[in-house]
Amino acid sequence: GQNIDQPTEMTATEGAIVQINCTYQTSGFNGLFWYQQHAGEAPTFLSYNVLDGLEEKGRFSSFLSRSKGYSYLLLKELQMKDSASYLCAVRDNAGGYNKLIFGAGTRLAVHP
Amino acid sequence: GAVVSQHPSWVICKSGTSVKIECRSLDFQATTMFWYRQFPKQSLMLMATSNEGSKATYEQGVEKDKFLINHASLTLSTLTVTSAHPEDSSFYICSARRDSQQYFGPGTRLTVT
Numbered sequence: 001g002q003n004i005d006q007p008t009e010m011t012a013t014e015g016a017i018v019q020i021n022c023t024y025q026t027s028g029f030n031g032l033f034w035y036q037q038h039a040g041e042a043p044t045f046l047s048y049n050v051l052d053g054l055e056e057k058g059r060f061s062s063f064l065s066r067s068k069g070y071s072y073l074l075l076k077e078l079q080m081k082d083s084a085s086y087l088c089a090v091r092d093n094a095g096g097y098n099k100l101i102f103g104a105g106t107r108l109a110v111h112p
Numbered sequence: 113g114a115v116v117s118q119h120p121s122w123v124i125c126k127s128g129t130s131v132k133i134e135c136r137s138l139d140f141q142a143t144t145m146f147w148y149r150q151f152p153k154q155s156l157m158l159m160a161t162s163n164e165g166s167k168a169t170y171e172q173g174v175e176k177d178k179f180l181i182n183h184a185s186l187t188l189s190t191l192t193v194t195s196a197h198p199e200d201s202s203f204y205i206c207s208a209r210r211d212s213q214q215y216f217g218p219g220t221r222l223t224v225t
Contacts, residue, residue, distance in 0.1 A: 042205050042216040100214055104155045
C-alpha cells in the first residue's frame, strides 16, 4: 500500500527558515513532488525530485533520500504570503500507470 | 503554457440531481487526466484516472456508477456526479499530465442541498 506522512501544522516567523518533512512508503516510487495550496485554491507546483539529493529553486529547496523514504521542503526568507498548506505527493506506478498520491498536507502559518 | 481550466467554478444543486464538471487543457493535449476530491482541511484524494478513448480507472472505494468520467478528446474530460447527496459536497479538482508533471485546474466547489 501507500503511506505518506507529514506534520499537520507548523508555525514560523517572517524572515526565518522552515523545513517541512515528509516520509513515504510506496511500492512503485517514481518521483516526489511538493505543492503549495492556499485555502480554496488548486495546488501549485513547487518542486520535483526523482533522484537523491537537493534541488534548489530560489527561496525553495527540496531534498530526497530514496533509501530512507524521506524528503523535505526548505523555505528560506519566509514571507507572510508563504502561509499556506504544503502538500507532499509521491508518483506511484505500482498499478501499471503513474498516479500522484498526496499526503495530508502541512499547514504553515507565518507570523510577523 | 500548461493551463488547465474547470467549469463551473462552483455549483449548488439539489439532492438527487446530477452535476457535470468539465476539465480542459487549454494549450496542450493530455491523454491522461486525473480527478481528485478534497474535503475541508484534508488533502487531495485521487478518485480516478481518466484516459482519452478508454474507460477511466477508479481508485478503491470510488463508485464508478456514481462518478461518471468521460475523456472524449485530448483536451476535455468530464466528471458527472449522479444523484448527488449532501455528503458529495466537496472541492473537486482535476489535473492534466504533460510530460512528467501534472497541472491542476482551479477546482469546482460543489454544494448539494
